[in-house]
Amino acid sequence: MSTHPHTPEPVSPWTPLERPLNLRETVLEQLRTAIITGRLAEGEVVSAPSLGQALGVSATPVREAMMDLAREGLVETIKNKGFRVTRMSPSDLQDLTQIRLLLEPPAMQYVVGNIPAEIRAELDALAAECVRAAEREDLEEYLRTDREFHALLLARTGNPQLVELATSLRTRTRLYGIATLAREGKLGDSAREHQRLLEVLGEDDGDAAEALLREHIGHASSLWATGESASATDATGTSDGSTVT
Template structure:
């Protein structure tokens, strides 16, 4: 199961549960755990090399987030997200992230914005290195850190939850076609525009980026020959 084989998980039960949940989220996002498929805690536990209890607890955490759903006597089914769901999630993110990006452009200091540059560069580096999990994690941290400059933690939590529910299906195929790199480079472009103080330009850049991300989801859902 690829990166799910992690023998070095921390022995602390709470820490172990969190680590397993994080690894499973990564597998869901990358498509390693497929939408509609059912997975049992004991089977996943074998891949981790641990007992089934922390895996089952982690899956229950994911169920509360809407990422999986329990299937009686079988395990957990990965929640399927259709085009309508993706459109609605993207619309909500746009309603939040576009105006907040403009606001942050007007209010954040240059130092605060420059502090985001290492994350933007990490996104590009991960895309070029075909590090899918690193790409997704750096992307998440960049967007939430940018929103955090607005000073509203509840807003950050809301977008964080939306990101968990909008998984990039077929990410491996997109990576193989080199389509992740342009999306990754948009983070540097956005940051450069924000540093000029052009709030309207930053909003337009964020709008284009979110639209690009939605188009990637659509491509990732199609069969490879498409």
């Protein structure tokens, strides 16, 4: 009998997937989260078969999901190799945030007074689930509910082009500090900003809603993107006090 100590199997960073009705969408969400949070590093080349093996699924839904991510600008196809995670410089991230700040906060002036009861109930449910996801450190669910919340809110402008553009900008953002914030219990603070935003919209205060959303988006370009503490980086997006607008 061997006397060598048992070496534990390495822990996989991937969560084996069950087989839901929409497997492709489930694979897409997990891969998108891996890129946004940096689990799949910038410049890393991956193949559909290897990712499929890690996820416990065939290469087909992975390949389909990666093609969707290529259209979103998160990966690029590499002939005979697979896919490479696109690189985002700090300047790129700042540009994305600046565009979002120009588009989304002013849109709250069109949303205020235009949220019927059934839509408000959906928004409340998404905001609450976002908080719960943050508290249990479920980044995939957090990012999904955050994205759906903002898309549904912007849809009240009646401008589908705005919704599509803002959602695309959101999915291209990198949030490398988000896992650290979740572990430190700070992600819930950002999640609860959704609920505060709904409160001021319910009070028909468009100016306050615009200001709150501007601050909320600022987190993505500063504290979330780097994992720095709020004391080191202000909500405007830079550590020296300058703004990204």
